[in-house]
Amino acid sequence: MTAPPAPRTTARPAAAPALATYCPDYSAATYGIDPNQVADTGGGTQLVTVVDPSTKSVTGTFTAWVRKANGCWSPVSLAGQPAQPFRAQTGYGGLLPISQRVPGDWATPTGLFPFGTIVYGNSTVIPTARYPYHHLVCGDWWDEQPGSPTYDTFQHAPCGIIPPYGDDSEALWTEVQPYQHFIDIKMPHPPDHGAGIFLHDDMPEGYTEGCVALPNPELDAVLRWLNPADAPHILIAVS
DSSP: OOOOOOOOOOOEEEEEEEOOOOOOOOOOOHHOGGGGGOOOOOOSSEEEEEESSTTTEEEEEEEEEEETSSOOEEEEEOOTTSOEEEEOBBBOOOOEGGGGTTTEEEEEEEEEEEEEEEEEESSSOOOOOOSSSSEOOOEEEEEETTTOOTTTTTEEEEETTTOGGGGGGGEEGTTTTTSSSEEEEEOOSSSOOOOOEEEOOOOTTTOSSEEEEEEEHHHHHHHHHOOGGGGGGGEEEEE
């Protein structure tokens, strides 16, 4: 008996490769960095980049970006403000990786960090409806004492009382000019490599003690734009 012929097989066409999304190129000479070329941007749809030209610089290029539906990042237009990028002040101690920073070195830490969940300020003007706003009063501190159980957090003590962590911490209500408004930049802990790293109003000296600072109109425009629902992050780097 003759065996039946083997069934014919038909080769299936190879699956077509997914169409690649080609994002615009953003010049590093203008923006300091192109987030479309960065592997990790935090997973959200809002990103701030601050890029200094060297590790010794005290100013950098500040850009707010939005990730569109096609996955590409593009600079945003902030109402009432000139086109980005902005010029930001950074720390007098230059820029250092967070792992190399030590408290009191006045260096701005490099890396990718989320923003905090509350906006603070000495101003009675509420800059945003998207975050809770805490108007600073006497007794409002930012704990910056290494080893403290509340290290790198907002704390309130009775007015006129210096708390146990007070010697190494900031009396926020006394910093009227730089802290008209600010939002904290969340540092990884432990170890305690730095606390009180904020995005705040610029300083007359032209540099900060490790924070990132903008002129008040630009800062308030950024705070109005930031949306916690979009998981905003800040990327601080050296070009």
